Amino acid sequence: MPNQEDASDNEMMHQIQQGNQRAFRQLVKQYLNPLYRFAHHLLGDQMTAEDIVQDTFIKVWYQAKQWQPGKAKLSTWLHTIVRHQCIDSYRKENHHTVSLEEVEDIAVAESADNIHQLELAEQITQALQQLPERQRTAVLLCYYQGFSNQEAAELLSISIEAVESLLTRGRKTLKRKLLPN
Amino acid sequence: MNLERFTQIIGAYGGNPARWPLTERQAALMLLKTSMTAHQLQQEAFALDTVLDTASVSLPTPLLTARILAKIQSRQADSWQWLTKWLWGTTITQHLWRPTLAVGLPLIFGLGFSLFVIQQQEQLIQYVTISEVTQDEFSELLDTQQQTLSEWSQWL
Numbered sequence: 001m002p003n004q005e006d007a008s009d010n011e012m013m014h015q016i017q018q019g020n021q022r023a024f025r026q027l028v029k030q031y032l033n034p035l036y037r038f039a040h041h042l043l044g045d046q047m048t049a050e051d052i053v054q055d056t057f058i059k060v061w062y063q064a065k066q067w068q069p070g071k072a073k074l075s076t077w078l079h080t081i082v083r084h085q086c087i088d089s090y091r092k093e094n095h096h097t098v099s100l101e102e103v104e105d106i107a108v109a110e111s112a113d114n115i116h117q118l119e120l121a122e123q124i125t126q127a128l129q130q131l132p133e134r135q136r137t138a139v140l141l142c143y144y145q146g147f148s149n150q151e152a153a154e155l156l157s158i159s160i161e162a163v164e165s166l167l168t169r170g171r172k173t174l175k176r177k178l179l180p181n
Numbered sequence: 182m183n184l185e186r187f188t189q190i191i192g193a194y195g196g197n198p199a200r201w202p203l204t205e206r207q208a209a210l211m212l213l214k215t216s217m218t219a220h221q222l223q224q225e226a227f228a229l230d231t232v233l234d235t236a237s238v239s240l241p242t243p244l245l246t247a248r249i250l251a252k253i254q255s256r257q258a259d260s261w262q263w264l265t266k267w268l269w270g271t272t273i274t275q276h277l278w279r280p281t282l283a284v285g286l287p288l289i290f291g292l293g294f295s296l297f298v299i300q301q302q303e304q305l306i307q308y309v310t311i312s313e314v315t316q317d318e319f320s321e322l323l324d325t326q327q328q329t330l331s332e333w334s335q336w337l
Contacts, residue, residue: 124236
């Protein structure tokens with residue numbers, strides 16, 4: 001059943017389909033950070049994540065008429081576009097995740113605590129990167145992006161049970177890598 | 182809700198009830214209140230959750246929004262720029278014949294079409310005139326023949 005958020009998204013997309021740039025700016029403001037987080041977690045690379053998010057919004061502007069209200073939530077549609085672009089990008093290039101040395105070079109003035117945080121964050125990124133793509137996507141959607149299991153199932157075109165299976169296996173692997181003791 | 186299903190929920194979604202399936206959340210919370218095993222499972226899940234929660238992703242560069250907005254505007258400008266460039270051309274010769282062609286071609290087409298229409302009209306008028314003449318001649322012939330028939334009938 002469509003709720004207030006869906007109605008607001010529908011209206012925003014309708015305006016964008018009419019070429020309303022103000023509505024498009026609103027869309028970017030609302031979804032830039034979540035989509036960037038998603039792309040960044042999927043790829044582990046900031047620059048590529050930004051390029052993908054940029055391309056996603058450009059695509060939305062020029063192909064806005066492809067979105068049909070009621071067919072899928074706007075958030076699901078946007079994340080699907082990002083995911084497909086990330087998959088394409090990942091297949092084209094061998095992604096280079098930032099090594100610990102590079103991270104420490106960048107964070108020269110950081111305190112020991114911050115360096116430890118950076119190392120941990122890097123370990124988590126690497127562990128996520130090592131998950132199979134569908135497990136990684138399921139974990140990112142449900143854990144970091146706030147998707148419900150049903151929304152994640154729609155995006156991945158699988159059942160809710162299959163989503164839970166992906167999540168369970170993903171978390172088991174992450175636990176093994178990040179909490180070995 | 183039983184312990185088996187609770188274990189599956191914890192295994193998939195972690196220890197934070199906010200991430201549990203909405204339809205089962207209340208039942209799971211009830212079980213949590215009454216079961217020590219469920220409570221222990223939740224605590225174990227929190228260990229991984231705490232680690233995962235530290236994976237904070239830096240925000241995108243502040244200029245990303247501006248780049249996106251500039252891109253959609255530059256593409257629109259690009260279409261006009263392309264058309265203007267093509268019309269004007271790049272060499273001196275192109276400066277002459279391209280705009281001339283752009284203006285001249287529709288003009289020539291318009292003139293040609295008008296002439297064709299006029300010609301067709303004239304032919305139609307001629308045809309109508311010929312038809313009228315033929316019709317008049319035929320009527321005269323008919324009258325003559327009718328007269329002859331009348332004369333014959335009188336004679337009979």
